Amino acid sequence: MEKIDLHDFRFSGSTLGEIPDLRTLDPADKAEMLMSGVDVEERQRAGTYLQVDHGSVHCKSLQPGVEILDIKEALKKYDGLPGHFWTQVDKDKDEFTRAAAENLHGGYFVRTEKGAKITEPVQSCLFLKSDMVGQNVHNVVIVEDDSELHIITGCSVAHDSKGAAHLGISEFFVGKNAKLTFTMIHNWADSTVVRPRTGGVVEEGGAFINNYVLLKPVKDLQSYPAIRLNGRGAVARFNSVIVAPKGSYVDSGSRIELNAPDTRGEVIARTIASGGTIVSRGFIGGNSVPAKGHLECKGLILGGGVIHAVPELMGTMDGVELSHEAAVGKIDQEEIEYLMARGLDEDEATSTIVRGFLNVDIMGLPKELHDVIEKTIAESQKDMF
Structure with missing residues (x-):
C-alpha cells in the first residue's frame, strides 16, 4: 500500500446541479453506472440517490415508507442526527476520516419507517467524473424496528478518468427484528484511490447482510x-x-x-x-x-x-x-482435465472453474443485479487470462 497524498486531489469546485431525469446523462457515464448496478430508468427501484463529484444531483424516494435525503439536508432536518452521525466511525481515526469530517460534500441518508417492508431496492451511486477530483461523502442508513430494506450502491468513475480519490464514511443502524441487505459494487479505474470507513450496530433479532463486489482495476483500496x-x-x-x-x-x-x-x-x-x-x-x-x-x-x-x-x-x-x-x-489441473474430457477446451474449462469460484449465488441478489455481476465477471475474465 502506497502513501496517499490528499493534496494531489481537488476537493472543491466541482458541482453539476440537479439532474431531474437520469436518462439525460452522458451515455458513457450511464454505461459505467450500469456496471455498478444502477439503473437510470429507475425501474423496480424504491428510490435513487446520485452524487457526482462534490454534490448531489438526484435524490428521491419512489415508495412510501422510505425516506431518502442528501446527508446535508438530513442534518438540517434532524438537528445534526444526534445518536447517529459520527457514532459508529471515529472522525479522528485517520487522515481520511478527518478530511471527510472537515469538508463534507454529500452522501445519502436513508431511513425506513417502523414496520415498513420495502420490497424493491433503493439505489445509490457515488460517481467521480472530473480528473484528479477528491470526493468526501458520509452515508447514514437507519432501518427502524420490524422493517426491511435492500440498498444497491454503486461507486464508479468516468471511463477516461486520469485519477480520483473517494473518501466514504458509512454508518448503519438496524433496529429490532429489522433487516438490511446492503450490496456494494465498486467499478473503479486503475488510477483511483479509495478509502471507505464503515461501522454499524444491529439490535435484537435484527439482520445485516453485506455483499461486496470488486471486479475492475483499482489503484489502491482499503476497506x-x-x-x-x-x-x-x-x-x-x-x-x-x-x-x-x-x-x-x-x-x-x-x-x-x-x-x-x-x-x-x-x-x-x-x-x-x-x-x-x-x-x-x-x-x-x-x-x-x-x-x-x-x-x-x-x-x-x-x-x-x-x-x-x-x-x-x-x-x-x-x-x-x-x-x-x-x-x-x-486451479486444480485435474479439474481442468475433467472438464476438457467432456468437450471443453482449456480456456473454456478454466473459465468455468473461475465462474464457479466467484459464486455470487451466495448473495441472494435480485436477478437483474445478479445478471449484471455475471456479465461483469465474464468481461473481467478476458483480463485474467
Whole structure:
C-alpha cells in the first residue's frame, strides 16, 4: 500500500446541479453506472440517490415508507442526527476520516419507517467524473424496528478518468427484528484511490447482510467495515467477491463483534489475484454466549499476484463457537482435465472453474443485479487470462 497524498486531489469546485431525469446523462457515464448496478430508468427501484463529484444531483424516494435525503439536508432536518452521525466511525481515526469530517460534500441518508417492508431496492451511486477530483461523502442508513430494506450502491468513475480519490464514511443502524441487505459494487479505474470507513450496530433479532463486489482495476483500496451485534439473536453476514488485476492493491476485510447471546456472524470471501495484490482480512469476536461465528477466506492466484489471507478469531467468554477456513492456491489441473474430457477446451474449462469460484449465488441478489455481476465477471475474465 502506497502513501496517499490528499493534496494531489481537488476537493472543491466541482458541482453539476440537479439532474431531474437520469436518462439525460452522458451515455458513457450511464454505461459505467450500469456496471455498478444502477439503473437510470429507475425501474423496480424504491428510490435513487446520485452524487457526482462534490454534490448531489438526484435524490428521491419512489415508495412510501422510505425516506431518502442528501446527508446535508438530513442534518438540517434532524438537528445534526444526534445518536447517529459520527457514532459508529471515529472522525479522528485517520487522515481520511478527518478530511471527510472537515469538508463534507454529500452522501445519502436513508431511513425506513417502523414496520415498513420495502420490497424493491433503493439505489445509490457515488460517481467521480472530473480528473484528479477528491470526493468526501458520509452515508447514514437507519432501518427502524420490524422493517426491511435492500440498498444497491454503486461507486464508479468516468471511463477516461486520469485519477480520483473517494473518501466514504458509512454508518448503519438496524433496529429490532429489522433487516438490511446492503450490496456494494465498486467499478473503479486503475488510477483511483479509495478509502471507505464503515461501522454499524444491529439490535435484537435484527439482520445485516453485506455483499461486496470488486471486479475492475483499482489503484489502491482499503476497506474494513465493522458491525456490532448488540441485541439477542442478531445476525450479520459479509459476502465478498474480489478480483485484483495487475497494478491493483486491495486491502479488504470485515469485522463482526458478537456482543449478545444467540448472535451469529459469518464472513465469506472469494478473491482472485490476476497480477495484483490482495490482503484479505476477517475478524470475528465472540464476547457473549451462546454465540457462533464462521470465517472463510478462499483465494486463487492466476497469472501472478499476491494474496495474503489474515483470518482472526477472538473469544472472550467460555462457550463461544468460532471457526475459520482459509486457503490460497491455484486451479486444480485435474479439474481442468475433467472438464476438457467432456468437450471443453482449456480456456473454456478454466473459465468455468473461475465462474464457479466467484459464486455470487451466495448473495441472494435480485436477478437483474445478479445478471449484471455475471456479465461483469465474464468481461473481467478476458483480463485474467
